Amino acid sequence: MAISVTVWTECGPDDAEIAAVYPEGMHNAIAGALAPHGELRVRTATMDEEEHGLGGTALDETDVLFWWGHQRHGEVDDGVVARVQARVLGGMGLVALHSSAESKVFRALTGTSGRISGWRHGDREVVWTVDVTHPVAAGVPRPMVIGEQEMYAEPFDVPAPDELVFVSSFAGGEVFRSGMAWRRGLGRVFYFSPGHEGYPVYRREDVRTVLANAAFWAAGPAGPAGPAEPVRGPVPWTSRPRERGWYER
Amino acid sequence: MAISVTVWTECGPDDAEIAAVYPEGMHNAIAGALAPHGELRVRTATMDEEEHGLGGTALDETDVLFWWGHQRHGEVDDGVVARVQARVLGGMGLVALHSSAESKVFRALTGTSGRISGWRHGDREVVWTVDVTHPVAAGVPRPMVIGEQEMYAEPFDVPAPDELVFVSSFAGGEVFRSGMAWRRGLGRVFYFSPGHEGYPVYRREDVRTVLANAAFWAAGPAGPAGPAEPVRGPVPWTSRPRERGWYER
Amino acid sequence: MAISVTVWTECGPDDAEIAAVYPEGMHNAIAGALAPHGELRVRTATMDEEEHGLGGTALDETDVLFWWGHQRHGEVDDGVVARVQARVLGGMGLVALHSSAESKVFRALTGTSGRISGWRHGDREVVWTVDVTHPVAAGVPRPMVIGEQEMYAEPFDVPAPDELVFVSSFAGGEVFRSGMAWRRGLGRVFYFSPGHEGYPVYRREDVRTVLANAAFWAAGPAGPAGPAEPVRGPVPWTSRPRERGWYER
Amino acid sequence: MAISVTVWTECGPDDAEIAAVYPEGMHNAIAGALAPHGELRVRTATMDEEEHGLGGTALDETDVLFWWGHQRHGEVDDGVVARVQARVLGGMGLVALHSSAESKVFRALTGTSGRISGWRHGDREVVWTVDVTHPVAAGVPRPMVIGEQEMYAEPFDVPAPDELVFVSSFAGGEVFRSGMAWRRGLGRVFYFSPGHEGYPVYRREDVRTVLANAAFWAAGPAGPAGPAEPVRGPVPWTSRPRERGWYER
Numbered sequence: 004m005a006i007s008v009t010v011w012t013e014c015g016p017d018d019a020e021i022a023a024v025y026p027e028g029m030h031n032a033i034a035g036a037l038a039p040h041g042e043l044r045v046r047t048a049t050m051d052e053e054e055h056g057l058g059g060t061a062l063d064e065t066d067v068l069f070w071w072g073h074q075r076h077g078e079v080d081d082g083v084v085a086r087v088q089a090r091v092l093g094g095m096g097l098v099a100l101h102s103s104a105e106s107k108v109f110r111a112l113t114g115t116s117g118r119i120s121g122w123r124h125g126d127r128e129v130v131w132t133v134d135v136t137h138p139v140a141a142g143v144p145r146p147m148v149i150g151e152q153e154m155y156a157e158p159f160d161v162p163a164p165d166e167l168v169f170v171s172s173f174a175g176g177e178v179f180r181s182g183m184a185w186r187r188g189l190g191r192v193f194y195f196s197p198g199h200e201g202y203p204v205y206r207r208e209d210v211r212t213v214l215a216n217a218a219f220w221a222a223g224p225a226g227p228a229g230p231a232e233p234v235r236g237p238v239p240w241t242s243r244p245r246e247r248g249w250y251e252r
Numbered sequence: 253m254a255i256s257v258t259v260w261t262e263c264g265p266d267d268a269e270i271a272a273v274y275p276e277g278m279h280n281a282i283a284g285a286l287a288p289h290g291e292l293r294v295r296t297a298t299m300d301e302e303e304h305g306l307g308g309t310a311l312d313e314t315d316v317l318f319w320w321g322h323q324r325h326g327e328v329d330d331g332v333v334a335r336v337q338a339r340v341l342g343g344m345g346l347v348a349l350h351s352s353a354e355s356k357v358f359r360a361l362t363g364t365s366g367r368i369s370g371w372r373h374g375d376r377e378v379v380w381t382v383d384v385t386h387p388v389a390a391g392v393p394r395p396m397v398i399g400e401q402e403m404y405a406e407p408f409d410v411p412a413p414d415e416l417v418f419v420s421s422f423a424g425g426e427v428f429r430s431g432m433a434w435r436r437g438l439g440r441v442f443y444f445s446p447g448h449e450g451y452p453v454y455r456r457e458d459v460r461t462v463l464a465n466a467a468f469w470a471a472g473p474a475g476p477a478g479p480a481e482p483v484r485g486p487v488p489w490t491s492r493p494r495e496r497g498w499y500e501r
Numbered sequence: 502m503a504i505s506v507t508v509w510t511e512c513g514p515d516d517a518e519i520a521a522v523y524p525e526g527m528h529n530a531i532a533g534a535l536a537p538h539g540e541l542r543v544r545t546a547t548m549d550e551e552e553h554g555l556g557g558t559a560l561d562e563t564d565v566l567f568w569w570g571h572q573r574h575g576e577v578d579d580g581v582v583a584r585v586q587a588r589v590l591g592g593m594g595l596v597a598l599h600s601s602a603e604s605k606v607f608r609a610l611t612g613t614s615g616r617i618s619g620w621r622h623g624d625r626e627v628v629w630t631v632d633v634t635h636p637v638a639a640g641v642p643r644p645m646v647i648g649e650q651e652m653y654a655e656p657f658d659v660p661a662p663d664e665l666v667f668v669s670s671f672a673g674g675e676v677f678r679s680g681m682a683w684r685r686g687l688g689r690v691f692y693f694s695p696g697h698e699g700y701p702v703y704r705r706e707d708v709r710t711v712l713a714n715a716a717f718w719a720a721g722p723a724g725p726a727g728p729a730e731p732v733r734g735p736v737p738w739t740s741r742p743r744e745r746g747w748y749e750r
Numbered sequence: 751m752a753i754s755v756t757v758w759t760e761c762g763p764d765d766a767e768i769a770a771v772y773p774e775g776m777h778n779a780i781a782g783a784l785a786p787h788g789e790l791r792v793r794t795a796t797m798d799e800e801e802h803g804l805g806g807t808a809l810d811e812t813d814v815l816f817w818w819g820h821q822r823h824g825e826v827d828d829g830v831v832a833r834v835q836a837r838v839l840g841g842m843g844l845v846a847l848h849s850s851a852e853s854k855v856f857r858a859l860t861g862t863s864g865r866i867s868g869w870r871h872g873d874r875e876v877v878w879t880v881d882v883t884h885p886v887a888a889g890v891p892r893p894m895v896i897g898e899q900e901m902y903a904e905p906f907d908v909p910a911p912d913e914l915v916f917v918s919s920f921a922g923g924e925v926f927r928s929g930m931a932w933r934r935g936l937g938r939v940f941y942f943s944p945g946h947e948g949y950p951v952y953r954r955e956d957v958r959t960v961l962a963n964a965a966f967w968a969a970g971p972a973g974p975a976g977p978a979e980p981v982r983g984p985v986p987w988t989s990r991p992r993e994r995g996w997y998e999r
């Protein structure tokens with residue numbers, strides 16, 4: 004079963020700071036982590052395209068949306084945010100990366116600010132798996148040691164996750180819940196914190212495994228795992244009046 | 253310790269349909285359930301007041317906000333919604349009643365549509381406590397039998413609750429998660445479904461107990477229950493750069 | 502990928518009461534619901550066999566264990582209970598049916614009594630899906646209407662589930678959390694309440710779909726859903742002393 | 751409202767290793783953290799007393815039981831374990847400290863092994879609050895820096911907690927979920943990991959605040975926080991047959 008993935012970033016093609024680390028562009032770096040998996044059909048979209056590259060049928064044709072933003076959250080169009088949220092409630096997966104905890108789409112889906120309590124550049128991050136059975140942790144080294152990253156500190160203003168997968172420590176002694184999962188409507192949301200643009204984190208094999216796992220997980224439990232198809236289609240909670248017991252229709 | 257409660261409804265003073273059941277107004281009916289409790293200082297606010305009665309320092313001075321809306325969700329000002337959400341993240345409690353699952357404030361805080369899957373008027377609702385130790389269920393009959401109410405049907409598009417307190421059945425055989433709790437930021441959110449305006453549900457002693465319990469619970473764990481004051485004050489997750497380990501400051 | 506399922510019941514081959522409904526035996530009725538699925542390799546085991554049919558390598562070779570008990574919980578050998586629990590912590594799935602909420606194995610894995618608050622025979626049960634995206638609810642009618650069943654009433658003494666899938670109502674107005682999931686160690690536990698021996702519940706197509714879904718779900722997220730194998734093998738939490746940082750070994 | 755606390759440890763009065771750090775005995779050190787709070791009536795009990803000091807009416811008269819064990823888990827009598835578990839299901843709080851994650855009572859209540867994945871002596875532990883609104887975190891420095899402690903490493907084989915309160919990091923880069931809460935039956939369970947016997951951790955003011963907070967929290971939501979008494983008394987889930995609808999009795 005093919006899964007259609009759209010990788011969205013706020014970065015334009017000539018962002019000098021990012022180009023120093025990712026000359027191919029941040030969106031292409033993330034897409035490159037997914038491309039080796041044949042079941043994933045990957046395209047990209049960026050802020051400066053029309054409707055941020057998410058207009059027309061783009062969202063309807065997306066099974067999983069990756070979101071990476073950092074400096075330009077405020078520029079994202081509210082209409083696009085509303086459509087992304089509606090698509091997640093309708094079944095699309097969302098993988099929010101790094102600073103995207105403060106993005107409009109993540110805030111809309113969690114109801115919280117996504118704020119962290121401190122940060123520091125150039126820190127060593129050690130990512131531990133606390134839920135070793137979670138599909139997003141499959142094949143991931145325990146721990147992953149990322150030599151240089153941006154530190155994020157707790158408390159982190161997000162809802163208690165439905166599933167806590169990764170917890171990180173930093174050289175300064177801080178901790179951070181670095182991998183968390185939530186269900187929203189018919190869709191799934193995963194947050195993964197490593198990935199500041201100043202460090203080549205998305206080139207690491209272990210991080211790429213997490214990204215690919217997250218794509219498969221966020222697509223939902225479809226396919227050969229069960230004997231029957233899960234509900235993926237039309238949103239079932241269309242309100243309408245009922246004259247008799249619901250189950251008697 | 254006094255708790256400041258604001259009861260908000262969308263109803264104007266001359267809403268004929270509501271006046272048939274609650275001649276004193278829906279907001280006063282709900283406020284009347286809380287007034288007998290000396291620690292609760294109760295005021296009301298309604299849609300048609302300036303800034304919906306929630307301008308100036310009204311929200312800052314509110315510890316717990318009750319919200320009741322049904323037909324006029326779309327008329328609520330987005331700026332007021334944003335300020336309510338910010339106050340909840342900053343520590344205010346929210347008690348959302350009945351159709352308020354589809355209100356803008358509840359949707360903003362949960363990230364979901366709040367949609368139900370069916371309804372029917374004039375049904376018998378039986379409300380069961382599934383978490384008998386929850387403070388909101390204290391002193392509540394098990395079950396509460398509400399002779400006439402509006403039926404709400406699952407699936408109900410909300411996040412999995414942090415605490416599931418009540419589950420209802422209806423004469424038609426439907427079920428509904430009728431009492432649920434979530435944490436958001438420093439604040440608490442409680443949803444309680446009984447309360448259609450066409451039936452005098454908020455006059456019942458058992459329902460009034462739930463409303464008062466919810467007010468105390470949503471105010472947070474302050475006060476004599478513990479030896480130290482919980483953090484209620486300034487939001488701790490103000491982002492700022494750190495040069496050294498956070499704990500070394 | 503083949504999944505090895507063992508269906509265990511307390512019933513002997515000549516249990517007259519059960520034979521009236523399930524002449525082939527309760528264990529064979531449940532096994533018959535799973536047999537049509539080619540990936541499931543199904544065997545049975547019963548109380549009166551040596552070591553309850555779970556000795557030798559039986560448990561080690563089982564990926565998912567179905568458990569059905571009602572009247573004879575006390576006769577189950579504590580050593581067998583300990584081995585079942587250890588296997589679940591090591592990755593085996595457990596599907597506990599009906600009265601098995603009070604079985605020793607379910608109690609050992611949940612830490613609670615599994616007690617219900619009331620029961621009544623010959624009641625109509627309506628089973629509603631509250632989590633429509635859950636794999637165990639895939640292809641299941643919403644709702645399932647079971648004309649005759651035993652009523653079970655809340656409160657139900659179990660831990661708050663990691664995932665709440667089904668909620669039932671009964672003709673008497675009661676409600677019951679009839680489908681719940683928990684994670685324990687490397688394994689998964691699912692509880693499904695329909696299935697009193699006096700009614701041919703396990704002959705229904707919709708219930709058989711739930712049983713098969715539960716088998717696939719409890720086996721874990723292995724296989725083609727992700728790009729890498731989840732951890733299923735040796736239990737990773739073997740305690741041992743470390744002289745240096747764990748990640749530096 | 752007075753709360754009766756029993757502090758239990760495995761330590762005898764002449765345990766030389768412990769006496770080097772806690773000449774008054776481990777049990778008295780923990781009790782000493784609680785004694786300053788007038789509402790807490792504190793007594794102690796130890797392994798080597800008859801019935802481990804928990805016979806007769808001792809458990810019935812206990813609202814909150816602290817449990818500290820390390821080397822002698824296997825010596826705890828299974829009958830005492832069963833009675834402790836039954837009391838928690840009936841409403842008693844349990845605060846399990848340090849190595850007590852592997853104690854029989856904690857294992858019985860969680861269904862898991864309580865095993866950690868590594869340890870190391872003499873490490874610096876930094877304890878972060880991730881749920882700043884939790885009563886057990888009230889008044890606790892963020893973070894607490896414990897200069898010397900025993901490192902515990904994830905993964906930690908416990909059920910996903912109902913509430914995650916503290917997460918620790920260690921000098922070696924490890925992380926550990928050091929403060930977690932679960933509900934079981936009518937009772938509450940809190941686990942707090944700092945407290946190896948070789949370091950005077952329980953003499954620290956910040957740790958003593960956690961211990962006292964945990965005592966108040968584990969006692970349940972009784973008292974002045976709400977307008978009505980929560981259910982604390984006889985266990986409500988006594989199974990018995992019902993001829994009519996439960997709510998019609």
